Amino acid sequence: MSGANAIKAGVIGLGQMGGGIARNIAAKSSHLAAVWDVAPDAAERAPQGVPLMNPREMASVCDAIIMVVPSSKEIELCLTGPDGILAVDRPGQVLFDLTSSHPEPTKRLAALAAERGRSYVDAGMTGGAIGADAGKLTLMMGGNGEDIERCAPVLELFAPKRFRMGEVGAGHTMKLIHNMILHTNFFVTSEGCRVGEKAGLDLAQVVDVLNAGFARSVITEFRFPSNILSGKWNARSVVSNLAKDLGLAAKMAADMGQPAPYGTMTAELLQEAMGRGMENTDFSRLYLEMDDLLAKKAPGKAQG
Numbered sequence: 263m264s265g266a267n268a269i270k271a272g273v274i275g276l277g278q279m280g281g282g283i284a285r286n287i288a289a290k291s292s293h294l295a296a297v298w299d300v301a302p303d304a305a306e307r308a309p310q311g312v313p314l315m316n317p318r319e320m321a322s323v324c325d326a327i328i329m330v331v332p333s334s335k336e337i338e339l340c341l342t343g344p345d346g347i348l349a350v351d352r353p354g355q356v357l358f359d360l361t362s363s364h365p366e367p368t369k370r371l372a373a374l375a376a377e378r379g380r381s382y383v384d385a386g387m388t389g390g391a392i393g394a395d396a397g398k399l400t401l402m403m404g405g406n407g408e409d410i411e412r413c414a415p416v417l418e419l420f421a422p423k424r425f426r427m428g429e430v431g432a433g434h435t436m437k438l439i440h441n442m443i444l445h446t447n448f449f450v451t452s453e454g455c456r457v458g459e460k461a462g463l464d465l466a467q468v469v470d471v472l473n474a475g476f477a478r479s480v481i482t483e484f485r486f487p488s489n490i491l492s493g494k495w496n497a498r499s500v501v502s503n504l505a506k507d508l509g510l511a512a513k514m515a516a517d518m519g520q521p522a523p524y525g526t527m528t529a530e531l532l533q534e535a536m537g538r539g540m541e542n543t544d545f546s547r548l549y550l551e552m553d554d555l556l557a558k559k560a561p562g563k564a565q566g
Contacts, residue, residue: 270295271416272324274317274340276307278498279360279387280330282394285309286420290397293416296320317341321350326413328358333506334367341374353379356409358417360385362441362507364514365404365431372405372430381409382430386437387421388444391498398422402440404432435514442511442525444480445504448545449528451481452552466491489546501548502541505532531555 273284276299287294288309296315297308308314317340320327327347329340337359341348347357357380359368365384372382383405393399400423403410407426410417417424427436451472458468469491472482489497508529515522534555535548548555 269293269326269413269416270324271326271328271413272296272298272315272320273328273330274298274320275330275336276301276304277330278391279394280328281307282391282397283328283330283360283399283420284312285395286397287416288312290419291416293419295324316345317347318345318349321347321352321355324352324355326356326358326416328360328416330360333361334363334371337361337363337371338374341371348375348378348380351379354381355379356381356383356413358383358385358413359434360387360401361434362386362437362503362510363434364438364510365434366517368404368434369431381406383410384430384433386433386440388437388440389421394420401425402427402433402436404428404430404434404436438507438511438514441504441507442515442522442528445508445532446524446528447479448481448485448548449531449552449556450524451477451479451486452549453556455486455549456552456556485546489544490549495544495546497544497546499545500542501532501535501545504545505529505536505541508532527559531559534558 271287271293272295273280276284276297284294284297294309294312297312298314298316298320299307304314329337331337340346357375359382368384375382383403385401385403387399387401389399397420399421401417401421402425404427410426427433455465455468459465469482469486472478485497489495508525512522512526512529515525535551
């Protein structure tokens, strides 16, 4: 790989997250050498002056490639085939997988990359589209520490907080745990708020009290004021994204034989929402459906 000041990086995927990542790298440095997206309007999404290159073309010029695509399936498409990254010889190249994925497919893809002389880093991210736009994401990574450190001049441009959790697979494990806690918290907070509204309390005041006490969280401090109380319903992520992550988290726990009833129940509630045709709905709107969704899991009237 080139010296730190000369690292050439590419970004694959210019959606809600990848677009913000690419823009930050381009605006703050000269590291961004190429971008790619399968969308027809990819050229319009690309930062000005940064060329579009397919994965194979990108692999021939970049020292590090950051893949911001939906899942391991899309990662494998980026890696394999005649136009894939691994079709090009580029020993020492570092591949960053920023998906939310089960760690077992991640390890398989890392082994595939290693056969072609690549280093593979699974880098779960948190901070949402707003964090990507602001260049303030947090990364939880698994992989070779030296390779991660060598790419720090690029990573710090969009993720000032970075944690190496262990070897390959550890980053995605942490991301699934993070999202299992985060999204379960969204449901239980919504449940409490709906009880408050049913009792005649003002929702805004309920949230204010939660934020003044020990029940506060990013859900009460940011999600409710910005996306629900505001009436904007603009959390910038859809129900299918949450359903995927919680399904993977529940599966991971089950594969380990580790009980996870709350995370599993949240995964089931999200599948119920998917069954109602909400897969492409902004997930903040789940609050509007919360009573009906929760009724599916209610054991009956509580006994006094």
